[in-house]
Amino acid sequence: MKNLTFVLFVVLVFGLFFITCQEAMSPDQISQDSDPPNVESCIEPPPPCPPPEPPACGRMTGGGSVFFGEDPRVRVTRGFEIHCDLSDPNNLQVNWQGGNKFHLSDLQEADCIDTDVVQDPPAAPFDTFIGVGVGRLNKEENATIHFTFVDAGEPGKNDWASIEIWAPGSDPDTDDPVLSVAGFIEVGNLQAHDDKCN
Numbered sequence: 001m002k003n004l005t006f007v008l009f010v011v012l013v014f015g016l017f018f019i020t021c022q023e024a025m026s027p028d029q030i031s032q033d034s035d036p037p038n039v040e041s042c043i044e045p046p047p048p049c050p051p052p053e054p055p056a057c058g059r060m061t062g063g064g065s066v067f068f069g070e071d072p073r074v075r076v077t078r079g080f081e082i083h084c085d086l087s088d089p090n091n092l093q094v095n096w097q098g099g100n101k102f103h104l105s106d107l108q109e110a111d112c113i114d115t116d117v118v119q120d121p122p123a124a125p126f127d128t129f130i131g132v133g134v135g136r137l138n139k140e141e142n143a144t145i146h147f148t149f150v151d152a153g154e155p156g157k158n159d160w161a162s163i164e165i166w167a168p169g170s171d172p173d174t175d176d177p178v179l180s181v182a183g184f185i186e187v188g189n190l191q192a193h194d195d196k197c198n
């Protein structure tokens with residue numbers, strides 16, 4: 001009888017132990033424990049992007065009549081002035097063979113960038129002016145101009161310019177320009193200036 005009691009006691013203890021272990025390791029918990037670690041929580045978020053650099057604050061002028069190109073021969077008339085922040089005044093007139101005249105009415109886009117080119121003197125926050133605008137071509141409105149002017153120091157023999165002009169009604173994305181010219185400045189000078197924008 002003692003032996004039977006002892007056996008029953010042992011069975012009871014093991015039974016309780018088994019039930020306790022099953023409760024401690026419920027299926028849900030087993031499933032959770034077997035999930036892979038949350039990798040994303042271990043990866044640090046990327047650093048925030050640096051704020052964009054403010055646009056260069058300046059203007060470009062042309063001293064004297066600026067001639068360049070051979071066919072056609074192009075003249076950017078004396079006294080042009082264009083501003084990186086589009087603020088007035090923005091004056092630009094382009095003449096070329098055949099009695100063609102373009103006069104800028106509205107400078108719509110301006111991107112003034114500082115490249116490896118050295119524009120000194122004077123000190124300026126940019127050397128290259130990339131612009132888009134509309135104006136009158138031979139007294140007809142809504143012609144389009146794309147241009148790039150590079151001040152490469154003084155005097156202006158290393159300065160460089162490109163100009164494309166589309167006739168009124170033409171699409172610069174699909175149509176040919178009526179003027180497309182690029183080259184070093186032969187006469188005159190392109191001058192980048194620092195400006196007080198505020």
Ligand SMILES: [Ca+2]
Nearest residue numbers: 115116117127
């Ligand atoms: Ca530069």
Ligand SMILES: [Ca+2]
Nearest residue numbers: 119120121122
């Ligand atoms: Ca200069």
Ligand SMILES: [Ca+2]
Nearest residue numbers: 151153156190
């Ligand atoms: Ca220059």
